[in-house]
Amino acid sequence: MSASLLDTWIEELEKEESELIGVRRYLHQHPELSFEERKTSAFIADRLRSLEGIEVRTNVGGGGVLGFLRGRAPGPTLAFRADFDALPIQDEKETPYKSTVPGVMHACGHDGHTSTLLGVAKVLSRFRQELNGNIVFIFQHAEEKPPGGAKFMIEDGALDGVDEVYGIHVSSEVPYGRIGLKEGSAMAAVDAFGITIRGKGGHGARPHDAIDSIVVGSQVVSGLQQIVSRRVNPLQPVVITVGVFQAGTAFNVIADTAKLEGTVRTFDKQVRSQVEKEIRHAVQGICESAHARAEIDYLNGYPPLVNPKEGAARVRETVGRLFGAEAFVELPAVMGAEDFAYYLERKPGAFIHVGARNDEERTHYPHHHPRFDFDERALLDAGKVFLALAAESLLE
Secondary structure (H helix, E strand, O other): OOHHHHHHHHHHHHHOHHHHHHHHHHHHHOOOEOOOOHHHHHHHHHHHHOOOOEEEEEEEOOOEEEEEEEOOEEEEEEEEEEEOOEEOOOOOOOOOOOOOOOOOEOOOOHHHHHHHHHHHHHHHHHOHHHOEEEEEEEEEOOOOOOOOOHHHHHHOOOOOOOOEEEEEEEEEEEEOOOEEEOOEEEEOEEEEEEEEEEOEOEEOOOHHHOEOHHHHHHHHHHHHHHHHHHOOOOOOOEEEEEEEEEEOOOOOEEOOEEEEEEEEEEOOHHHHHHHHHHHHHHHHHHHHHOOOEEEEEEEEOOOOEEEOHHHHHHHHHHHHHHHOHHHEEEOOOEOOOOOOHHHHHHOOEEEEEEEEEOOOHHHOOOOOOOOOOOOOOHHHHHHHHHHHHHHHHHOO
């Protein structure tokens, strides 16, 4: 690898810092929900088309964008991924760049991922004649909503010919200046369920003439937690959370229908399958014992995200060379999920977390919080990691 050329790339990226921030803030002001990102994808495609030497594909997997940069000579093909969908959250920050779309917000940093990768593409396009190999810039839609965009983009050829794939996520849980990952099982599989309980409505004063869907639903919520505590090996991490419980219309009316929605997080494939079976069994048993009926919809979402040993080691060494060994942190596994897992099921690589928390309170809010924000200096750190990974593979 030519260290001097990497230094040049980094200097070029540093010159683009104000543009990186500007693009991030523009996207933050104009968020779009998963599977609805038409203006965002068009914005990305236009920016890529303005760069010399990048071939652009749109509508990949339904809404994604690919940029293909071919080097001067044969060599490996790396893929870098950024996501660009937002969340159904009202932006409560008081900043000049707060969301202009009611009820929609970039509350997870995807605007930053996209601006970073656009900046990296801009720099590398200027030096394509120095590359021995190719780079695929994957701009992915719908990371936040299962079944997610990764699966569909892969089916549509996003990883064709790719040798390694890397993704980066800014993190409000990691201090600025620190970069890390978890080798092995790093993030959980995510499944979703919907349960409709059908009882029999009636007057609140005559419960014996009704089948109270709220009481039955409450028993279901309690019963689901017993799956974790009494049906699954306690050495296996499992989370079952009921996030929606909707029923009733008046204080003196027994509700005939209750609707529950929730999520399941697991790491082990067998446990994942077991928990689904246990949920179906528990819900049906509780409802039958109360003379109610249950309808269950169960969605298997993203698989567990597993960082392979080789990819993790490469990132660890890259971060050490760039920022010093103390900059790299070994992160714990988390029960959050990421559809980048689909890429790592098919290709070597890694998913990297870049610290974006500083001493300011505004950077302390967790992801998916209505006041989420981050230290925008992290954009440069993320871009430098991408550039260094490219240099190590594609420069002599």
